[in-house]
Amino acid sequence: MASEKLILSFPKNVVTKPIVYHVVKDFDLEFNILRAEITPNLEGRMLLEIRGKKDKIEECKNFFKKEGVQVREATQEIILDKELCVNCGVCVSLCFSNALSMNKDSFEIEFDKNKCVLCGICLNGCPVNALKSKI
Amino acid sequence: MPKTIEEINEKIKKGTVVVLTAEEIIDYVQENGIKKTAREVDVVTTATFGPMCSSGAFINFGHSDPPIKMAKVWLNDVPAYTGIAAVDAYIGATELSESEGMAYGGAHVIEELIAGKNIKLRSTAYGTDCYPRKEINTYINKNTINQAYLFNPRNAYQNYSVATNSSGKIIYTYMGKLLPHFGNVTYSSAGQLSPLLNDPYYRTIGIGTKIFLGGGTGFVAWQGTQHSPEVERLPNGVPLGGAGTLALIGDIKNMSPQFIKAAIFTGYGVTMFVGVGIPIPVIDEEMVEYLKVKDEDIYVSISDYSVQRRSKPTFGKVNYKQLREGKITINKKEVPTGSISSYPKAKEISLLLKKWIKDNNFLLTSPVSQIPTSGSTKPLNIVNEEEI
Numbered sequence: 001m002a003s004e005k006l007i008l009s010f011p012k013n014v015v016t017k018p019i020v021y022h023v024v025k026d027f028d029l030e031f032n033i034l035r036a037e038i039t040p041n042l043e044g045r046m047l048l049e050i051r052g053k054k055d056k057i058e059e060c061k062n063f064f065k066k067e068g069v070q071v072r073e074a075t076q077e078i079i080l081d082k083e084l085c086v087n088c089g090v091c092v093s094l095c096f097s098n099a100l101s102m103n104k105d106s107f108e109i110e111f112d113k114n115k116c117v118l119c120g121i122c123l124n125g126c127p128v129n130a131l132k133s134k135i
Numbered sequence: 136m137p138k139t140i141e142e143i144n145e146k147i148k149k150g151t152v153v154v155l156t157a158e159e160i161i162d163y164v165q166e167n168g169i170k171k172t173a174r175e176v177d178v179v180t181t182a183t184f185g186p187m188c189s190s191g192a193f194i195n196f197g198h199s200d201p202p203i204k205m206a207k208v209w210l211n212d213v214p215a216y217t218g219i220a221a222v223d224a225y226i227g228a229t230e231l232s233e234s235e236g237m238a239y240g241g242a243h244v245i246e247e248l249i250a251g252k253n254i255k256l257r258s259t260a261y262g263t264d265c266y267p268r269k270e271i272n273t274y275i276n277k278n279t280i281n282q283a284y285l286f287n288p289r290n291a292y293q294n295y296s297v298a299t300n301s302s303g304k305i306i307y308t309y310m311g312k313l314l315p316h317f318g319n320v321t322y323s324s325a326g327q328l329s330p331l332l333n334d335p336y337y338r339t340i341g342i343g344t345k346i347f348l349g350g351g352t353g354f355v356a357w358q359g360t361q362h363s364p365e366v367e368r369l370p371n372g373v374p375l376g377g378a379g380t381l382a383l384i385g386d387i388k389n390m391s392p393q394f395i396k397a398a399i400f401t402g403y404g405v406t407m408f409v410g411v412g413i414p415i416p417v418i419d420e421e422m423v424e425y426l427k428v429k430d431e432d433i434y435v436s437i438s439d440y441s442v443q444r445r446s447k448p449t450f451g452k453v454n455y456k457q458l459r460e461g462k463i464t465i466n467k468k469e470v471p472t473g474s475i476s477s478y479p480k481a482k483e484i485s486l487l488l489k490k491w492i493k494d495n496n497f498l499l500t501s502p503v504s505q506i507p508t509s510g511s512t513k514p515l516n517i518v519n520e521e522e523i
Contacts, residue, residue: 086396086477090311093319093473107478125312127398
């Protein structure tokens with residue numbers, strides 16, 4: 001039994017297609033949607049955990065790609081090192097799940113782990129290397 | 136009644152000076168009006184903490200025995216410019232390491248020097264009768280070197296721009312990582328706290344003005360490179376883009392790594408966060424008119440950084456209040472915003488400088504000379520010698 005966390009990006013033309021049900025139907029995998037976001041005019045994004053046979057997971061990933069879904073493997077955890085952070089806020093603009101935000105009064109950076117979808121987009125965006133992935 | 140710098144300094148010495156930060160004065164003026172504020176407030180502290188590429192440090196290493204006329208210098212493998220006197224060198228913030236590339240640069244050397252860490256010094260020379268040594272490998276730190284001072288040709292930009300990306304791919308710029316299809320915008324100004332936005336016509340900030348620089352004291356040395364005061368302005372004096380700039384100088388030995396920080400913008404290179412604080416004397420009512428400026432009064436143009444040209448297409452203007460709220464609208468699309476400079480750090484500096492002044496640890500200076508209020512930047516044209 002293997003498991004993987006995947007970040008799926010659904011471009012506009014794919015957002016309306018039923019895709020995730022194939023995970024069970026065609027590949028006999030268990031899945032858990034950890035986070036999903038579909039907004040009009042934006043692509044849909046999903047953090048999906050899948051569990052099952054290793055070869056089936058690979059087949060399933062190929063199926064996603066064939067359907068036009070972008071697939072990336074999620075890192076385990078992202079941490080914000082407050083010692084290094086200078087509270088500039090460049091990361092906030094890169095975080096579509098709003099896990100990184102700027103406090104409305106102090107303008108300091110806050111990180112809500114529960115909202116993080118582990119996409120990793122912020123990682124090379126931090127000028128002082130305060131955002132790191134922990135694997 | 137206009138106040139003189141001497142009168143304000145007398146109040147500082149007596150401990151009766153009234154100092155507010157550029158953030159605090161906004162509400163103060165709202166409650167007390169221009170006249171009363173001009174009478175009661177003596178000094179307003181402004182500050183900024185942003186990445187400033189045009190930064191670096193002059194170092195005089197002291198003479199070795201036998202002495203050397205350094206022709207090439209590396210500090211922790213980062214080349215420094217030494218085409219000046221024998222043991223003088225300039226380490227630029229954006230210079231990259233020859234062994235680590237973009238992972239380490241001049242800014243890191245400067246930050247580590249300020250932090251008191253040991254730095255590896257390597258130098259080669261051709262040797263002369265008066266400077267026979269041809270090579271040197273040694274270690275230096277803040278306490279061993281003869282002199283080190285920051286000299287930043289351009290800091291404290293008076294407003295800047297907002298960067299976005301209309302293209303279909305991620306771009307990596309000095310304004311940070313810009314996501315495709317207007318995926319985000321970044322901006323870089325302390326806004327209402329920013330020094331030159333509180334003195335838009337350079338009435339009090341000029342050559343010789345004593346400032347907070349990197350945790351120590353420094354001075355305005357000159358107008359900065361690309362100083363361009365003739366940028367279009369709003370009636371309140373606020374320029375709509377990068378306008379005035381300052382060249383700053385200060386002793387590295389008194390600085391703190393808390394206020395000078397190396398930065399890496401992936402795909403762009405190394406730069407340096409520089410903490411700058413400038414006190415503005417409230418000399419008259421006109422000064423209060425400028426000092427009351429707040430984020431919503433400061434507008435800036437949104438530029439498309441995916442267009443790799445000197446002039447970039449723009450998408451209208453926004454103010455810093457909108458930018459700090461986290462979202463703006465471009466072409467009817469909501470776009471998340473991110474700041475490149477740190478407002479909390481700028482605020483910390485403005486409060487620290489306020490404390491220094493209140494505690495009689497910092498007296499104000501009159502500028503020795505004004506920085507230009509006219510002129511604009513010239514472009515570099517690529518021509519044949521006959522065409523110039």
